[in-house]
Amino acid sequence: xxxxxxxxxxxxxxxxxxxxxxxxxxxxxxxxxxxxxxxxxxxxxxxxxxxxxxxxxxxxxxxxxxxxxxxxxxxxxxxxxxxxxxxxxxxxxxxxxxxxxxxxxxxxxxxxxxxxxxxxxxxxxxxxxxxxxxxxxxxxxxxxxxxxxxxxxxxxxxxxxxxxxxxxxxxxxxxxxxxxxxxxxxxxxxxxxxxxxxxxxxxxxxxxxxxxxxxxxxxxxxxxxxxxxxxxxxxxxxxxxxxxxxxxxxxxxxx
Amino acid sequence: xxxxxxxxxxxxxxxxxxxxxxxxxxxxxxxxxxxxxxxxxxxxxxxxxxxxxxxxxxxxxxxxxxxxxxxxxxxxxxxxxxxxxxxxxxxxxxxxxxxxxxxxxxxxxxxxxxxxxxxxxxxxxxxxxxxxxxxxxxxxxxxxxxxxxxxxxxxxxxxxxxxxxxxxxxxxxxxxxxxxxxxxxxxxxxxxxxxxxxxxxxxxxxxxxxxxxxxxxxxxxxxxxxxxxxxxxxxxxxxxxxxxxxxxxxxxxxxxxxxxxxxxxxxxxxxxxxxxxxxxxxxxxxxxxxxxxxxxxxxxxxxxxxxxxxxxxxxxxxxxxxxxxxxxxxxxxxxxxxxxxxxxxxxxxxxxxxxxxxxxxxxxxxxxxxxxxxxxxxxxxxxxxxxxxxxxxxxxxxxxxxxxxxxxxxxxxxxxxxxxxxxxxxxxxxxxxxxxxxxxxxxxxxxxxxxxxxxxxxxxxxxxxxxxxxxxxxxxxxxxxxxxxxxxxxxxxxxxxxxxxxxxxxxxxxxxxxxxxxxxxxxxxxxxxxxxxxxxxxxxxxxxxxxxxxxxxxxxxxxxxxxxxxxxxxxxxxxxxxxxxxxxxxxxxxxxxxxxxxxxxxxxxxxxxxxxxxxxxxxxxxxxxxxxxx
Numbered sequence: 001x002x003x004x005x006x007x008x009x010x011x012x013x014x015x016x017x018x019x020x021x022x023x024x025x026x027x028x029x030x031x032x033x034x035x036x037x038x039x040x041x042x043x044x045x046x047x048x049x050x051x052x053x054x055x056x057x058x059x060x061x062x063x064x065x066x067x068x069x070x071x072x073x074x075x076x077x078x079x080x081x082x083x084x085x086x087x088x089x090x091x092x093x094x095x096x097x098x099x100x101x102x103x104x105x106x107x108x109x110x111x112x113x114x115x116x117x118x119x120x121x122x123x124x125x126x127x128x129x130x131x132x133x134x135x136x137x138x139x140x141x142x143x144x145x146x147x148x149x150x151x152x153x154x155x156x157x158x159x160x161x162x163x164x165x166x167x168x169x170x171x172x173x174x175x176x177x178x179x180x181x182x183x184x185x186x187x188x189x190x191x192x193x194x195x196x197x198x199x200x201x202x203x204x205x206x207x208x209x210x211x212x213x214x215x216x217x218x219x220x221x222x223x224x225x226x227x228x229x230x231x232x233x234x235x236x237x238x239x240x241x242x243x244x245x246x247x248x249x250x251x252x253x254x255x
Numbered sequence: 256x257x258x259x260x261x262x263x264x265x266x267x268x269x270x271x272x273x274x275x276x277x278x279x280x281x282x283x284x285x286x287x288x289x290x291x292x293x294x295x296x297x298x299x300x301x302x303x304x305x306x307x308x309x310x311x312x313x314x315x316x317x318x319x320x321x322x323x324x325x326x327x328x329x330x331x332x333x334x335x336x337x338x339x340x341x342x343x344x345x346x347x348x349x350x351x352x353x354x355x356x357x358x359x360x361x362x363x364x365x366x367x368x369x370x371x372x373x374x375x376x377x378x379x380x381x382x383x384x385x386x387x388x389x390x391x392x393x394x395x396x397x398x399x400x401x402x403x404x405x406x407x408x409x410x411x412x413x414x415x416x417x418x419x420x421x422x423x424x425x426x427x428x429x430x431x432x433x434x435x436x437x438x439x440x441x442x443x444x445x446x447x448x449x450x451x452x453x454x455x456x457x458x459x460x461x462x463x464x465x466x467x468x469x470x471x472x473x474x475x476x477x478x479x480x481x482x483x484x485x486x487x488x489x490x491x492x493x494x495x496x497x498x499x500x501x502x503x504x505x506x507x508x509x510x511x512x513x514x515x516x517x518x519x520x521x522x523x524x525x526x527x528x529x530x531x532x533x534x535x536x537x538x539x540x541x542x543x544x545x546x547x548x549x550x551x552x553x554x555x556x557x558x559x560x561x562x563x564x565x566x567x568x569x570x571x572x573x574x575x576x577x578x579x580x581x582x583x584x585x586x587x588x589x590x591x592x593x594x595x596x597x598x599x600x601x602x603x604x605x606x607x608x609x610x611x612x613x614x615x616x617x618x619x620x621x622x623x624x625x626x627x628x629x630x631x632x633x634x635x636x637x638x639x640x641x642x643x644x645x646x647x648x649x650x651x652x653x654x655x656x657x658x659x660x661x662x663x664x665x666x667x668x669x670x671x672x673x674x675x676x677x678x679x680x681x682x683x684x685x686x687x688x689x690x691x692x693x694x695x696x697x698x699x700x701x702x703x704x705x706x707x708x709x710x711x712x713x714x715x716x717x718x719x720x721x722x723x724x725x726x727x728x729x730x731x732x733x734x735x736x737x738x739x740x741x742x743x744x745x746x747x748x749x750x751x752x753x754x755x756x757x758x759x760x761x762x763x764x765x766x767x768x769x770x771x772x773x774x775x776x777x778x779x780x781x782x783x784x785x786x787x788x789x790x791x792x793x794x795x796x797x798x799x800x801x802x803x804x805x806x807x808x809x810x811x812x813x814x815x816x817x818x819x820x821x822x823x824x825x826x827x828x829x830x831x832x833x834x835x836x837x838x839x840x841x842x843x844x845x846x847x848x849x850x851x852x853x854x855x856x857x858x859x860x861x862x863x864x865x866x867x868x869x870x871x872x873x874x875x876x877x878x879x880x881x882x883x884x885x
Contacts, residue, residue, distance in 0.1 A: 082807075083808060083810065084807065086807025087808065088807070092805060098802045100802065100803075102528065102530070103523055107517070107523040110523065111523065112806060114520055114521070115520060115521065115808060118518075120518040120519075
């Protein structure tokens with residue numbers, strides 16, 4: 001049995017109907033993420049990384065190709081199956097936190113479990129545990145407006161993890177954070193990945209954030225451009241990333 | 256350019272404007288119809304019966320106008336709230352505030368004029384259709400009634416134009432006071448979660464106490480009369496608002512604090528939305544409850560009056576027909592009816608006195624009723640006059656100082672003669688009444704007459720024949736009993752059961768008619784108020800729903816949450832409003848015999864209209880907040 005948690009094969013995404021001016025956002029992308037990996041997706045604006053995240057997160061359908069998450073083919077699923085799948089197998093962290101500001105932190109985190117019909121007692125135990133892991137036990141009864149940006153993103157991470165998803169999908173998670181909070185969140189994510197074996201896929205355009213990953217895939221104009229693995233320490237990896245980005249920029253200029 | 260912008264944005268918000276338009280058109284057309292009924296002067300003069308109803312319609316128009324003012328202000332401020340962001344964007348792009356204010360002013364006014372145009376047309380149609388229906392129902396000739404009546408039209412236009420000008424100005428001023436940033440950030444202001452402390456509970460208890468006290472006063476109007484009504488109405492209204500301000504948020508908080516319930520599926524979210532709503536909608540929910548009470552109350556009141564007509568006409572009576580000297584035609588008509596009892600009594604009449612023959616009375620003692628308008632009980636059944644008449648002569652309304660007069664006629668007999676034997680109060684006023692032995696009777700010089708009392712199986716079955724009988728009786732009695740020096744135009748009216756019935760019927764039909772339309776107008780305005788308020792907050796909720804969808808909430812569950820949330824928002828004012836009506840109807844027991852008769856009819860009309868608005872609101876709200884599926 002394969003240990004791949006995510007398998008993407010020849011995925012294409014075309015916007016606009018036939019005959020009209022079509023734009024190809026993804027032109028046959030294939031990638032695999034193994035269980036327990038921490039993978040970054042990088043690329044310039046308009047390269048297709050958000051589209052890729054959307055089709056993987058089942059929010060958008062690919063025009064063709066095949067996506068399998070945790071052994072389930074999601075490309076043929078119906079809307080409701082997709083919704084259920086999202087709520088059970090996927091965890092999301094968004095740039096703008098996307099917490100419901102009319103619910104307390106506790107209720108926000110508990111939501112995915114409530115949706116699955118988990119008993120109230122069990123919910124409490126699980127929320128307490130994940131809150132402890134993320135260091136937000138003190139603020140569970142507060143509302144999102146009452147806490148800082150860093151705390152909000154931790155709360156969002158807790159919500160993404162509370163139901164133990166197959167993979168955590170992060171979309172520019174540090175985009176709205178200052179450098180101190182960003183660093184702290186990234187360290188937490190590394191921790192989750194290393195100590196708790198959480199599989200993570202993070203989309204970012206920030207080289208510093210990306211340097212926390214184990215492997216980075218670069219996309220440009222809807223296709224995979226290259227991929228690099230982290231072998232040495234983070235500083236070295238950071239430089240490596242900058243080199244690839246420079247290369248990408250150069251190839252961009254040539255065209 | 257601004258005109259173009261304005262038109263395009265109006266087109267975009269067509270749905271919202273349509274809701275406002277419908278509310279306004281309903282209000283305007285009904286206002287106009289009331290005006291035509293109250294103001295058509297030739298017509299009012301020609302129908303004495305209408306004169307009293309005219310007042311009813313004026314009161315109705317006034318009430319309607321009063322509520323409409325609030326409605327227009329509410330509705331317009333909601334529409335303004337919906338457009339804040341767009342207007343702010345224009346300003347940021349460099350449009351001058353004065354220009355925008357001008358645009359807004361023009362829009363509001365245009366809206367008003369359009370609704371006035373449509374409203375007048377609908378109003379004319381309504382008056383020619385339903386107005387005529389009312390009149391045929393009342394058996395009133397439509398002569399002199401014009402559905403298209405210029406003074407009424409002027410009145411309607413004048414009143415509403417002033418109203419629209421006022422709201423337009425206020426809208427423009429409100430906009431002028433807001434800064435660009437206020438407008439653009441309109442969406443981003445977070446919903447504050449206010450802490451609810453012990454104070455709320457005190458207010459909640461106070462609210463409940465006030466409502467209870469108000470109910471007590473209104474249900475015991477007999478003891479407290481006018482002050483009781485005023486204090487009761489005011490106290491109930493204040494109490495209602497307090498309940499909505501305090502009790503409802505507390506209730507939702509209790510729901511939310513139930514961990515088990517809160518942790519189930521989307522309940523945490525539904526309750527959170529609800530809490531935000533009940534905190535923000537307290538005043539409007541209170542208003543809605545009061546409007547429901549008024550609307551359904553108007554309908555139920557009108558209907559209750561209508562239902563009680565026959566009871567009113569038959570109160571204190573044992574017989575259905577009183578005929579003085581019936582003729583051939585009368586007997587012919589009687590032959591077609593199912594007669595349960597028919598008695599004949601002879602009497603003689605000279606210039607000053609009417610003498611009834613005692614033997615006839617004793618031979619067929621008439622039925623009398625213990626019920627009066629003041630004290631009515633359905634258990635009081637009819638009985639026969641049975642007090643002994645041993646003297647040779649009795650007189651009604653004996654003059655204590657005149658020792659020459661015979662004894663006072665015993666109460667039961669006196670009641671029977673006054674209520675059943677007399678066709679017109681003029682008969683009783685112009686003559687003294689005696690009950691005498693044959694020995695005296697035969698000596699009396701004067702014309703001999705007879706009166707026939709008839710009891711029928713069912714009064715309302717024979718309205719046609721009874722009407723004709725009454726007309727013949729009028730012809731017969733008018734020359735005899737009409738004051739000689741009276742103005743020739745003065746009406747000669749009968750107090751027979753049919754005449755009382757006819758008058759009460761006309762009056763109550765007017766009340767019912769007005770109550771029904773007032774009720775519909777109130778409900779339409781009230782429900783659209785609630786709808787506006789909910790829809791104006793909808794854009795803010797959009798992000799929440801799209802987020803929930805992202806983390807994998809099924810669409811049905813989101814829809815279910817919306818149904819549940821709005822249902823609770825709608826049901827509270829409905830329950831309290833209906834409770835007001837059910838208890839408030841008790842106060843009509845002063846003038847009505849059975850105020851609760853057929854109360855289910857107005858209640859179901861209300862439920863249907865209200866449910867429709869609920870469903871429409873859910874539909875529109877869904878359209879706004881639920882993300883479009885790929």
